[in-house]
Amino acid sequence: MTSTLDPDVEYVVLCGERHERVGYVPKAEVHHSRTPLHLAFSCYLFDERGHLLITWRARSKRTWPGVRTNSCCGHPGPGERLPDAIARRLTDELGVTAERVDLVLPEFSYEATMSDGVRENEVCPVYRATVTSRPQANPNPDEVDDTAWVDWASFVAEVDADRTSVSPWCALQVDQLRTLGPDPLAWPVADDTRLPSAAREPLEDPR
Template sequence: MTSTLDPDVEYVVLCGSRHERIGYAPKAEVHHESTPLHLAFSCYLFDQQGNFLVTWRARHKSTWPGVRTNSCCGHPGPGEVIPDAVARRLTDELGLVADRIELVLPEFRYEATMPNGTRENEVCPVYRATVTNRRDAAPNPEEVDDTAWVPWREFVAEVEADRTTVSPWCALQVDQLRALGPDPLAWPVADDSRLPDAAREPLEAGH
């Protein structure tokens, strides 16, 4: 954990046992065999026909390289609310701008460990983003290897048939998203009051 923030360093928000914010750590130093609990998000991007933008993670990433997963993931930084972080990552990773970004799974939390021992340990609210006029993504090769627009129902069926075809967090999220209904555009929007404390508290950088 760090208390003095360097403006040139990308930080993540560290979480306590009640999912409250307890400090910050450099993103580059967080993921290892004893990854501390920290705040993240996942986003699922849809067009107006309910097609979903699936992505493949860049093959040189340290966690789950080359794996098929949801549209984008990321970490809100100090002073950043999660919808702004979602918009930032959609642009940085995919070159896309969403028309709407809405909370659908406020309480999602997971852990997963790679064969080499590297561990994910995140409080990770899930958001639905939508675009009115669909266009092809422009993947950032540092983050994304490839993308494809696919019918949501087909994607869900593929994950149900073989959960190992996607990232572990995506498989768990699809389980919960399926429970919201078959039409992703009709999923109910969750209230921000259900977010973990670390996401609802002001995220201003402090000492």
């Protein structure tokens, strides 16, 4: 765990048992067989017709390389609000700017382990991002191999038929997202007070 932060290093936020902030660790060092609990996010980007932008993770990724998943995932840095981190990653990974970013699953968390023993262990609120005109994605090859726009109901059916066709976190999130209703554009927006304490304001960047 790191207490003195290097401004040139990308960090993730470590979480305690109550999902509170307990420190920071360089992102490059966080994922291994004993990955500590840390703060992340998942984002599902929809166009004006309720079609979802799905992605295939770059094959160079440390965790679940080449796997189909939701639009964007990532980690907020020290002092960074989750919506700001989502906007940053949508731009960095896909070259896309969302018009709205709304919290839909504030309390989601999960653990998953790859066949080689590398483990994910995340407090991972889920957001819906929306655009009124479908953008042309420009994937960063270091992050994303490919993208596609798909019908939400069809995507849910595909995940139901084969949960291994997507990342483990995406499969679990789809289970919960479907309970919010069949129309993703009509999902209720959750209150920020339901976020884990590690993600709530006030946030101070210790650097």
